[in-house]
Amino acid sequence: xxxxxxxxxxxxxxxxxxxxxxxxxxxxxxxxxxxxxxxxxxxxxxxxxxxxxxxxxxxxxxxxxxxxxxxxxxxxxxxxxxxxxxxxxxxxxxxxxxxxxxxxxxxxxxxxxxxxxxxxxxxxxxxxxxxxxxxxxxxxxxxxxxxxxxxxxxxxxxxxxxxxxxxxxxxxxxxxxxxxxxxxxxxxxxxxxxxxxxxxxxxxxxxxxxxxxxxxxxxxxxxxxxxxxxxxxxxxxxxxxxxxxxxxxxxxxxxxxxxxxxxxxxxxxxxxxxxxxxxxxxxxxxxxxxxxxxxxxxxxxxxxxxxxx
Amino acid sequence: xxxxxxxxxxxxxxxxxxxxxxxxxxxxxxxxxxxxxxxxxxxxxxxxxxxxxxxxxxxxxxxxxxxxxxxxxxxxxxxxxxxxxxxxxxxxxxxxxxxxxxxxxxxxxxxxxxxxxxxxxxxxxxxxxxxxxxxxxxxxxxxxxxxxxxxxxxxxxxxxxxxxxxxxxxxxxxxxxxxxxxxxxxxxxxxxxxxxxxxxxxxxxxxxxxxxxxxxxxxxxxxxxxxxxxxxxxxxxxxxxxxxxxxxxxxxxxxxxxxxxxxxxxxxxxxxxxxxxxx
Numbered sequence: 008x009x010x011x012x013x014x015x016x017x018x019x020x021x022x023x024x025x026x027x028x029x030x031x032x033x034x035x036x037x038x039x040x041x042x043x044x045x046x047x048x049x050x051x052x053x054x055x056x057x058x059x060x061x062x063x064x065x066x067x068x069x070x071x072x073x074x075x076x077x078x079x080x081x082x083x084x085x086x087x088x089x090x091x092x093x094x095x096x097x098x099x100x101x102x103x104x105x106x107x108x109x110x111x112x113x114x115x116x117x118x119x120x121x122x123x124x125x126x127x128x129x130x131x132x133x134x135x136x137x138x139x140x141x142x143x144x145x146x147x148x149x150x151x152x153x154x155x156x157x158x159x160x161x162x163x164x165x166x167x168x169x170x171x172x173x174x175x176x177x178x179x180x181x182x183x184x185x186x187x188x189x190x191x192x193x194x195x196x197x198x199x200x201x202x203x204x205x206x207x208x209x210x211x212x213x214x215x216x217x218x219x220x221x222x223x224x225x226x227x228x229x230x231x232x233x234x235x236x237x238x239x240x241x242x243x244x245x246x247x248x249x250x251x252x253x254x255x256x257x258x259x260x261x262x263x264x265x266x267x268x269x270x271x272x273x274x275x276x277x278x279x280x281x282x283x284x285x286x287x288x289x290x291x292x293x294x295x296x297x298x299x300x301x302x303x304x305x306x307x308x309x310x311x312x313x314x315x316x
Numbered sequence: 317x318x319x320x321x322x323x324x325x326x327x328x329x330x331x332x333x334x335x336x337x338x339x340x341x342x343x344x345x346x347x348x349x350x351x352x353x354x355x356x357x358x359x360x361x362x363x364x365x366x367x368x369x370x371x372x373x374x375x376x377x378x379x380x381x382x383x384x385x386x387x388x389x390x391x392x393x394x395x396x397x398x399x400x401x402x403x404x405x406x407x408x409x410x411x412x413x414x415x416x417x418x419x420x421x422x423x424x425x426x427x428x429x430x431x432x433x434x435x436x437x438x439x440x441x442x443x444x445x446x447x448x449x450x451x452x453x454x455x456x457x458x459x460x461x462x463x464x465x466x467x468x469x470x471x472x473x474x475x476x477x478x479x480x481x482x483x484x485x486x487x488x489x490x491x492x493x494x495x496x497x498x499x500x501x502x503x504x505x506x507x508x509x510x511x512x513x514x515x516x517x518x519x520x521x522x523x524x525x526x527x528x529x530x531x532x533x534x535x536x537x538x539x540x541x542x543x544x545x546x547x548x549x550x551x552x553x554x555x556x557x558x559x560x561x562x563x564x565x566x567x568x569x570x571x572x573x574x575x576x577x578x579x580x581x582x583x584x585x586x587x588x589x590x591x592x593x594x595x
Contacts, residue, residue: 060592060593063417063421064420064421065417065421066592066593066594067590067592084423084425085423085424088421088422088423089423093421096414096417097414099418100415101327101330102413103331104330112326112327113422115319116319116320116422116423116424117422118423158418
């Protein structure tokens with residue numbers, strides 16, 4: 008899934024947001040092209056939600072600029088927001104109103120004519136049509152999350168900004184949301200800006216991504232390239248690490264050895280080489296207890312996530 | 317804008333807390349009426365104790381006008397509390413519920429959002445005063461009927477003819493609505509600053525109580541700042557029961573109340589326009 012064309016939908020330049028001494032977002036640059044499913048990845052507290060709030064004009068940047076659909080966000084806010092649908096953090100609604108009424112209110116101020124039929128359509132899409140009369144305060148977190156997606160899609164926007172949309176959903180619900188995102192991008196040609204702290208989630212739906220931590224961009228690019236299997240790192244657990252070490256040092260594998268910890272040996276190798284290495288150990292009398300592949304990006308992401316904790 | 321005001325009114329009147337004020341007045345006013353059925357004569361005797369030896373009172377002095385007048389005196393502290401329950405929640409309630417994110421990510425300007433909410437708050441305030449007027453005058457009319465209005469102003473006893481009273485009440489209730497709109501504006505201003513409705517309610521009431529106390533203490537220094545306290549003008553609905561009517565003073569008080577509304581609402585607009593939505 009490469010960028011469909013070069014038309015920029017979101018253009019963020021040198022964006023910063025400081026809360027007193029805290030640099031929540033620091034000099035961030037992002038390009039999102041039309042048709043992208045853009046993964047916005049980072050651990051909790053990395054600055055994802057602050058960035059999204061700035062994209063939706065809920066927060067004013069300390070410095071930098073944001074262009075959406077080629078227009079300055081803060082100058083052409085109203086015309087831009089007519090074409091943007093979003094979920095920001097947890098899904099909150101007017102609990103004392105029904106799901107239908109919540110959507111009806113939001114439809115009235117969406118800048119578009121939203122028919123009753125359209126409201127029922129989006130409720131159907133997220134599996135809430137049978138609960139349309141129920142007050143939102145009776146909904147589970149997962150149901151509110153679905154309603155959040157419904158309100159984001161209500162006015163059929165070109166750009167959909169989803170902040171952790173699968174939080175609180177069960178595995179089936181998460182799968183459905185992933186499929187919905189793919190459907191929106193592939194079949195309806197929507198641009199999706201997807202924030203998540205789960206690499207695996209982004210990997211499954213996004214074509215491009217950025218990883219941020221402590222408000223700054225760390226890695227950016229094409230998901231396929233970044234997660235390429237050739238960048239695989241493999242940890243092999245062996246029965247006799249001394250013997251294994253000796254065998255490795257006498258062979259060509261020593262160049263691929265990254266390190267030894269306990270009875271685990273880490274190698275920088277791809278999928279095919281993993282099978283060969285396994286065969287090499289077994290044929291030389293070293294039992295292999297486990298082989299755990301770890302992609303460098305995943306490892307890196309895990310590390311910064313743990314740092315954030 | 318009309319759509320937004322309609323939405324805000326819909327939200328206000330779908331909340332349970334909105335009806336607390338109406339229920340409180342709906343219960344309190346009849347209780348006052350019932351109490352006056354039993355104690356009304358004593359009340360009038362007490363009011364006229366200093367002049368009973370000089371004058372003979374005839375006619376129906378215990379009537380709906382007298383009781384409505386007594387009820388109106390509760391405006392200074394009790395009714396403001398009922399106003400702040402809703403006005404203090406208008407913005408802070410959205411912050412608490414996290415629904416700013418829903419509304420402000422739509423193509424709606426913050427100015428329109430704040431103005432629509434304010435208009436909804438003003439409509440609620442005026443409906444509450446209208447309800448107070450209806451309850452006071454209508455319930456009293458059925459129990460006591462109408463008659464002359466007797467009021468005590470300092471050492472003076474003023475008696476208004478029956479036909480000279482109703483328009484004064486209309487003026488007083490209109491003025492009271494304006495006074496309560498000042499209270500609503502202040503609660504609304506506080507509501508824009510915090511993320512919990514309790515804060516604006518408590519803060520507004522604290523300001524009112526402190527101002528009322530300062531006004532009541534008869535010390536020269538405190539009396540000198542009295543003209544600058546808006547609470548001083550909230551109770552000026554009584555000017556409609558002066559004889560002759562001091563039109564200039566009424567207009568001045570109305571002007572000061574409107575100025576307060578403009579100031580409080582203007583400050584709310586400026587604060588909210590600059591506010592980062594973090595909830």
